[in-house]
Amino acid sequence: MALHPEVAAYRAARAAAGTPPLYAQTLGQARAADLAAIRAGSGAVEPVTEVRDERIPGPGGELPLRVYRPAGSGPLPTLLYFFGGGWTLGSIETADGICRRLANAVPCQVITVGYRLAPEHPFPAAVHDCHAAASWIARHADRLGVDPTRLAVGGDSAGGNLAAAVTLLCRTDGPALTAQLLVYPNTDQSGESDGPSGDDDPALFNRRSVAWYRTHYLADPAHARDPLASPLLADDLSGLPPALVVTAELDPLCAEGQRYAERLRDAGVPTRLEHYPGMIHGFFAMPGAFTDGRRAQGSAAAFLRERFGLPAGPGEPVEAARPGQVDEPAEPAAATGTAAGDG
Numbered sequence: 001m002a003l004h005p006e007v008a009a010y011r012a013a014r015a016a017a018g019t020p021p022l023y024a025q026t027l028g029q030a031r032a033a034d035l036a037a038i039r040a041g042s043g044a045v046e047p048v049t050e051v052r053d054e055r056i057p058g059p060g061g062e063l064p065l066r067v068y069r070p071a072g073s074g075p076l077p078t079l080l081y082f083f084g085g086g087w088t089l090g091s092i093e094t095a096d097g098i099c100r101r102l103a104n105a106v107p108c109q110v111i112t113v114g115y116r117l118a119p120e121h122p123f124p125a126a127v128h129d130c131h132a133a134a135s136w137i138a139r140h141a142d143r144l145g146v147d148p149t150r151l152a153v154g155g156d157s158a159g160g161n162l163a164a165a166v167t168l169l170c171r172t173d174g175p176a177l178t179a180q181l182l183v184y185p186n187t188d189q190s191g192e193s194d195g196p197s198g199d200d201d202p203a204l205f206n207r208r209s210v211a212w213y214r215t216h217y218l219a220d221p222a223h224a225r226d227p228l229a230s231p232l233l234a235d236d237l238s239g240l241p242p243a244l245v246v247t248a249e250l251d252p253l254c255a256e257g258q259r260y261a262e263r264l265r266d267a268g269v270p271t272r273l274e275h276y277p278g279m280i281h282g283f284f285a286m287p288g289a290f291t292d293g294r295r296a297q298g299s300a301a302a303f304l305r306e307r308f309g310l311p312a313g314p315g316e317p318v319e320a321a322r323p324g325q326v327d328e329p330a331e332p333a334a335a336t337g338t339a340a341g342d343g
Contacts (some may be wrong), residue, residue: 003250004278006290011204022089023212027119034089042097043288046104054144056136059128060121064114065137066092067144068099070107075141077150077308078109079181080134082166084157084285086213087118087126098156098285098297105301108308109145111137115162122219127228130162131169138175150308152179152241154300156284157253158213160185164231164260167240177241179307181300183284184246184253187232187260189214189224205281207252232260237267244272244303246296248279274299 003011022030050069055062069076079102083095092114099110115129134153141148153170155163160182167180192207218224227234245261247254254275261273276283276292284300287293302316 002278003280004292007250007278007280010289011201014204021206021209023209027088031089031091034085035091035094038094038097038285041286041289041293045097046100048100048103051100056133058116058132060116060125063129063133064092065133066096066099066112066114068103068110068112069145070103070109072107075145075147076109077106077152077178077304077310078111078137078144078146079106079152079154079304080130080137081110081112081181082115082130082153082155082159082162083112084155084159084183084282085117086209087123087158087161087217088213089117090158094285095159097287101287101297102301102304105298105313106304106308106310108150108304108310111144119216119219123217123223123229124226126158126162126217127165127169131166131173134166134170134175134177135173148175150178151175152181152304152307153177154179154181154183155185156183157281158186158217159183160257161187161229161231165228168227168231168234171239179304180241180243181303182243182245182257182260183296183300184248184251184281185231185257185260186210186253188230188256189218190230190233205251210252232256232263237263237269240264240267240269242270242307244274244300246284246300247273247275248281248283249275249277250279251281253281272303 022033048068049071052067054065054067056065081095081099083090092112095112099112103110113130113133115126137144137146138148138151153163153166163180164182164185167177170177223229225233243264245257247257261271264271279292283290283293284296287297302313305313
């Protein structure tokens with residue numbers, strides 16, 4: 001397992017700058033540093049035809065939404081995207097670049113929700129905020145220009161965990177979902193992460209980072225056994241929407257993400273697992289700095305096009321645009337290149 005040159009350069013730059021790990025900072029410092037790092041690696045801000053902010057009722061008070069709408073009129077297929085940050089950091093702003101690029105690349109409407117953060121609001125507040133947002137959007141589809149028959153959820157890191165948890169709630173309580181996009185998701189918080197050797201480098205996301213976020217999110221350690229905190233521990237994963245799961249080789253969350261993809265597939269859920277050799281946690285959010293961030297976002301857009309029944313993009317096979325046709329490889333699909341990120 002060798003670092004790609006882009007990842008090695010990123011690590012060296014952080015070390016030279018003396019950048020402390022997020023878990024060594026105060027919450028306020030870590031939240032500001034997380035946003036700054038993602039903005040620095042996001043690349044140019046893509047214009048979108050319409051971007052507007054809304055506020056909706058939530059379980060603990062009003063929730064902010066940001067709506068990204070590409071060109072087009074009438075109801076649009078919609079992705080509800082949950083930002084990452086270990087349930088402790090992150091905001092609508094940290095997901096801005098991802099939401100803009102996916103809105104344009106699919107194209108589809110993308111909506112992100114400002115769910116409550118820990119430790120001020122520990123588990124399960126974020127899960128119920130995200131499910132409440134999905135339910136509200138489906139009920140108010142006309143107001144937002146949403147095609148309720150083509151509603152997907154997705155997220156990266158903690159956002160991927162929340163997306164997976166929301167699918168479990170939606171299976172019972174609705175709304176119906178077309179797809180789930182899970183980017184290096186946390187899926188099992190019941191034990192120590194078993195990532196590859198070398199992932200304890202303090203300059204990057206590591207096992208200590210995972211533990212730091214977990215202690216903020218789970219006020220009661222027993223909550224780690226709850227499937228809404230650890231979707232991998234759910235007894236039954238059948239009946240969930242088709243999934244794209246993205247993992248990175250040097251990510252401490254890699255193994256649990258791959259196990260979740262296997263469990264989904266074993267439960268009969270059409271699942272595509274894309275694994276990025278030599279990559280580390282966070283690369284998806286930083287396409288301006290890392291080649292595989294761009295590749296992975298392009299792959300996510302292709303998956304969503306497929307699930308939404310939209311025409312294939314340039315260079316994609318026509319068959320990939322047919323709804324319901326999701327690859328189910330016996331082994332992870334390896335992607336070449338590299339990417340990186342923190343938090």
